[in-house]
Amino acid sequence: MSVITETLVEDGQFGTLTVRLDTERGEVVVEGAAVPRIVLSRSAGTEAEEHVPVGTRAADRLMLTVDGEETQVRPAKGRLTRRSYAVDVRHAGHVWRLLPDSVPDSRLLRDGRRLGEFTSQGNGEVSAEWHEDAAPEALDVGLGYALAAGFGTGAQPMWMLVVDAIGDLVP
Template identity: 50%
Template structure:
């Protein structure tokens, strides 16, 4: 179980992750509930908090409605670690994409809403985009729920491309 997050816009956000059982739940703070479930029997990847990046082995529900979840494979570029959620009901697309070693930005239909941080230590934080210290992102409860769920399930940040390429090359070295 992750520690609750105190969000400047939405209050206390409860985050529960069961890595072994393959479930994640986000709720509270007046947010819609979000659940991500890994299919039973899925081989676990220890670097991914939910255990896999295989979209065929993951289900996403937002307030009981199934949404499309598309985590990229995660290999040589930061962008390859992005995670997308497509909502047919809301007609929008959210993307959580790494923008530094530790952080990932949340976009709704290409508009940046905020920056999430989750180091895998059970905590998720967000800094909503603002002007003069006033939140003006237009972030809605749905955005926050999805952002927290993606950050907790997949982590945030990624190594720079040159480091990822070097690591991949070293793995191939005899």
């Protein structure tokens, strides 16, 4: 079943952004007057994984463009640790990383410097809180919203997963 969510977000520094998530096509589009157009999409014909909003974490089945220019996106596999849910982007000599911080949130870093936190439950709705001294640029904003919408944010700590697994084994 196709679920298309289009949300208008008021970013305090970059104005109104549109975040559109199409789970059937496996596509996220982020655009606004003050940010570059970001498109994250799953390869056509690729089977969608239900737990990933864009439908896959396989880098070879994803394409990311910044104003039409193809950009490298590398999501980790998403296993036991929070770090295994990281998503990296390389573009224009910089590296961005979206990395879970807590159960609901992920932090966005550019070249290792923390810019802010994002929250998205994988339904296309995204909120961001920028660090006061971070001074995010337009590309940071577009990429942050696109990655949060496409992969969701947050992850449980490993100890919590272990407790859940043990609980599932006990009758």
